[in-house]
Amino acid sequence: MMNLLRAGKIKEAKRTNLFILFFISFFTQQGKATEFNISVLDIDEQNEIDLSRFSDPDYVVPGEYLLNIKINGRAVEQRPVRYLAAGAEGKSSALCLEPEIVNKFAIKAEATDRIVWSQDGRCADLTAISGVKISNQIGMGELNITIPQAWLKYTDNNWTPPEQWDQGINGLLLDYNLTGNLRRDRGRAGTSQYLGGYGTAGFNLGAWRYRADYRYLLNKSRNARNDAFSWDQFYAYRPLPLMSADLGLGEMYQNTNLFDSIRFTGVSLASNEEMLPPALRGYAPEIRGVAKSNATVTVTQDKRVVYETTVPAGPFAIQDFKSGVTGTLEVRITEEDGSVSTFQTEAASLPYLTRPGHIQYKVSAGRPSDTDHHAQGPAFSSGEFSWGISNAWSLYGGTTLADSYQSWSAGLGRNLYLLGALSADITQSRASLPNKPAQKGHSFSLSWSKRFESINGQVSFAGYRFSEKTFMGMSQYLYALNNESDSRSEKERYTITLSKSFDDESPWLDGLSSYLSYTRQTFWDARQQNRYGVSLNKYLDIGPVKGISAGVSAWRTMFYGRQDDSIYLNFSIPLRDRERVGYSLGSYNGKMSQMLTYSNQQDQHNSWDLSTRYEETEKAYISGNYHHVASSHNASLGFSWQQSGYTYLNGSMRGGVTATRHGIAAHQKGAGGGTRIMVDTDGVAGVPFADGSVVTNDYGVAVIAGASSYYDLSTRVDVRHLPNNIEANTTIIQGTLTEGAIGYRKFDVVSGGKALGVITLPDGRNPPFASTIRSQRGREVAMVTDGGQAYLTGVSENETLSVQWNGKTQCRFTLPAKFNELAQLLLPCRSLSATTELNGEK
Numbered sequence: 001m002m003n004l005l006r007a008g009k010i011k012e013a014k015r016t017n018l019f020i021l022f023f024i025s026f027f028t029q030q031g032k033a034t035e036f037n038i039s040v041l042d043i044d045e046q047n048e049i050d051l052s053r054f055s056d057p058d059y060v061v062p063g064e065y066l067l068n069i070k071i072n073g074r075a076v077e078q079r080p081v082r083y084l085a086a087g088a089e090g091k092s093s094a095l096c097l098e099p100e101i102v103n104k105f106a107i108k109a110e111a112t113d114r115i116v117w118s119q120d121g122r123c124a125d126l127t128a129i130s131g132v133k134i135s136n137q138i139g140m141g142e143l144n145i146t147i148p149q150a151w152l153k154y155t156d157n158n159w160t161p162p163e164q165w166d167q168g169i170n171g172l173l174l175d176y177n178l179t180g181n182l183r184r185d186r187g188r189a190g191t192s193q194y195l196g197g198y199g200t201a202g203f204n205l206g207a208w209r210y211r212a213d214y215r216y217l218l219n220k221s222r223n224a225r226n227d228a229f230s231w232d233q234f235y236a237y238r239p240l241p242l243m244s245a246d247l248g249l250g251e252m253y254q255n256t257n258l259f260d261s262i263r264f265t266g267v268s269l270a271s272n273e274e275m276l277p278p279a280l281r282g283y284a285p286e287i288r289g290v291a292k293s294n295a296t297v298t299v300t301q302d303k304r305v306v307y308e309t310t311v312p313a314g315p316f317a318i319q320d321f322k323s324g325v326t327g328t329l330e331v332r333i334t335e336e337d338g339s340v341s342t343f344q345t346e347a348a349s350l351p352y353l354t355r356p357g358h359i360q361y362k363v364s365a366g367r368p369s370d371t372d373h374h375a376q377g378p379a380f381s382s383g384e385f386s387w388g389i390s391n392a393w394s395l396y397g398g399t400t401l402a403d404s405y406q407s408w409s410a411g412l413g414r415n416l417y418l419l420g421a422l423s424a425d426i427t428q429s430r431a432s433l434p435n436k437p438a439q440k441g442h443s444f445s446l447s448w449s450k451r452f453e454s455i456n457g458q459v460s461f462a463g464y465r466f467s468e469k470t471f472m473g474m475s476q477y478l479y480a481l482n483n484e485s486d487s488r489s490e491k492e493r494y495t496i497t498l499s500k501s502f503d504d505e506s507p508w509l510d511g512l513s514s515y516l517s518y519t520r521q522t523f524w525d526a527r528q529q530n531r532y533g534v535s536l537n538k539y540l541d542i543g544p545v546k547g548i549s550a551g552v553s554a555w556r557t558m559f560y561g562r563q564d565d566s567i568y569l570n571f572s573i574p575l576r577d578r579e580r581v582g583y584s585l586g587s588y589n590g591k592m593s594q595m596l597t598y599s600n601q602q603d604q605h606n607s608w609d610l611s612t613r614y615e616e617t618e619k620a621y622i623s624g625n626y627h628h629v630a631s632s633h634n635a636s637l638g639f640s641w642q643q644s645g646y647t648y649l650n651g652s653m654r655g656g657v658t659a660t661r662h663g664i665a666a667h668q669k670g671a672g673g674g675t676r677i678m679v680d681t682d683g684v685a686g687v688p689f690a691d692g693s694v695v696t697n698d699y700g701v702a703v704i705a706g707a708s709s710y711y712d713l714s715t716r717v718d719v720r721h722l723p724n725n726i727e728a729n730t731t732i733i734q735g736t737l738t739e740g741a742i743g744y745r746k747f748d749v750v751s752g753g754k755a756l757g758v759i760t761l762p763d764g765r766n767p768p769f770a771s772t773i774r775s776q777r778g779r780e781v782a783m784v785t786d787g788g789q790a791y792l793t794g795v796s797e798n799e800t801l802s803v804q805w806n807g808k809t810q811c812r813f814t815l816p817a818k819f820n821e822l823a824q825l826l827l828p829c830r831s832l833s834a835t836t837e838l839n840g841e842k
Helices: 002-027 099-103 474-482 832-838
Strands: 063-071 074-086 092-096 116-118 123-125 133-137 142-146 171-185 191-205 208-220 225-240 245-253 263-271 287-291 295-301 304-311 314-318 328-335 340-346 359-368 380-388 393-402 405-415 421-431 439-452 458-467 490-501 512-523 529-542 545-559 562-576 579-588 591-600 606-615 621-629 633-642 646-660 663-668 676-680 701-705 712-716 726-728 732-737 742-746 749-751 753-760 772-774 780-783 789-795 800-805 808-814 824-828
Touching: 074 099, 074 742, 092 123, 099 123, 171 304, 191 295, 191 304, 208 304, 287 295, 287 328, 287 529, 287 545, 295 314, 304 314, 304 646, 314 545, 314 562, 340 529, 340 545, 380 405, 393 421, 405 474, 421 474, 646 676, 646 701, 646 742, 663 676, 676 712, 712 742, 732 742, 749 789, 808 832
Parallel strands: 063 142, 074 732, 633 663, 663 701, 676 742, 753 824
Antiparallel strands: 063 074, 074 092, 116 123, 133 142, 171 191, 171 646, 191 208, 208 225, 225 245, 245 263, 263 359, 287 314, 295 304, 295 328, 328 340, 359 380, 380 393, 393 405, 405 421, 421 439, 439 458, 458 490, 490 512, 512 529, 529 545, 545 562, 562 579, 579 591, 591 606, 606 621, 621 633, 633 646, 646 663, 676 701, 712 732, 726 749, 753 789, 772 780, 772 800, 780 789, 800 808
16 A cells, blocks of 8 residues: 555656656766766665666676677678676676677778787777777667778778678578469360479578579370479589689589580589679669560570569560579560460670779589480580779680680770770680581670669660681580581671660650660571560659650560561559559551550559450450569469450469578568578567568568678668557668578567556565566566656566566566556566466476
């Protein structure tokens, strides 16, 4: 009863005391050790106050903390950091930075010599280096270290040094991409089915990434069935950060800028462009085309599926390739009526430029092999390099050597600064085929590229290659060696790609984006192949109608003697916030069609559309598509129906599963065994990330797939969509991951209710003022104020909490089975011995 009466008095002084306590904690961060005049506090028992942890501004309770380490404001790594007891009677604390952590700071040798080591060389004191300052912000989960730039090896704000790259954690992964369709024709054709799948399985162990690519194909029609599963390739690789290179073992495609990319079994050591500053990284290939109906687009390289998806009628662009994909890609568009169009494209690359004084290199050795794991040619070794002579010039060259095939290449790269970059090279080959005389030949190439940042990111690429009739690339040689006839002998190849987005230009150009592509291949012994096209898209406003979209695409493809022409015009206007209606007019090889479409972007996770089409056949036609984006997968479903013709269903699903010692989670995007981030919210489910598209599961973990490698990534809690009963004390963690890594980011997130309680000890007194209340996981949930009063946050019913003062746990109490956040609770705190007896422990 006395405690209840005194609680009324406490309530009146509560706000004042909390303000004073906040002022004390803030003030002590600005100076040295402080002694407090506790008489300013309006509390009854001033001798029962524990302000010891506020007396030293640098004091941290000894122990291990999971902190986000920052150097000059840049996040380096999130990892456990130890604080040790120090000083007389252990009343102060000392930060213990282990050698592994210090190595990531990329400090120059002359500065590391000044570091003072303790604990037998296990703990570093960086403050011995002139100008170094350390700020312990444990409450924010951060350790901020300021180091003068003069003591750091790197000063590029747009590039994270290799010492700070995160290799990730060990784990298992399975990524998948599934596409399928079902077609039912009226008449004798009957029903046909298709199901295709491909993906990557593997695991990470330390810095090594072990991978296996697989594929599945089911083709079923009235008279035939093809059902096959196969493992395309087994391989392992690991990044070598200090060498800016990757080491690879197993079955892989040759990573080359100078020669044909062939599949082989062996070993490779290659500089990784993604480890370089952004300005010197290569482009990822982009594929554009037009589908005349709901279609399946399949991209293959040497019969291996590297990408497959479903697209609706109209123009499409595939842009989410890895930048490591090089060489010739074959694109097959399978329409819902069964017709197929095919074309080839080259994965464009930047001219071979290297930073001054640095060398890029690529070395590989092994035997050529096919997707059935059979050898296809003699053992070979290959190497190439690029040396940065100066800021303007780079020298590059290489060779491929085998018993019956050799080639050599040499060239120069020139940085033209405002005009872009240019490279030129010459390659000589010598090939000996059975029962044929050896032949020599030459090939010449010229390439140019330019990224115009000042005019809204225009990217241009142009390339030209001429080959003599007697020149043979390695892939052409292997084809001739394993087949009765020779492959086509290329003569010339022209490639031009231009893209530009207009902004703040004239009213007619503002909001206009353009893309132009031209590829022409001629052969000494076959018909030429051409593909060229243009697409224009513009957003405009007409009177009160805002956000009108208009576009035109036109493509011509000449492939293996077949010519395909397509012209597509589209126009759409918004009806309401998430609804649009559109009209399109298309011509496909002279056949005209018109389509009317209604689309609905229901929310960020769901969208759908309905279309009707009019053609010269005057048959009724209707189609629709539905797209769903979940935290665990991406899925789409489409249907089409034509009067007296056919019924067509198609769908796709992409996703994966990643498992580590911290948990397991399904995720969207089949990342092809690539980089991903596992987020951990300490068992709290429903925490959104990535603009709400990724949400933690029932175990408090989620995976963000498709993360970029060697970029400074910010992993953020989406606080806009955070549920009301969840609070995030840590909302952002930064870091740079190596290729294929499983990054791990742990966020301080609490879930639960709030309660106001009065804590009493067995003798009727209250815990000292400023005592801390912690959960069983060690999280501080409240601080005791005058009269034992505490405002608890993030607590659950029947949860047991501990009260600490004088540096150790003194007693524990348990919350009731049900409580009202607005009511004040009486919380008897039992001694540790009493708590142990109550739990039946000895």
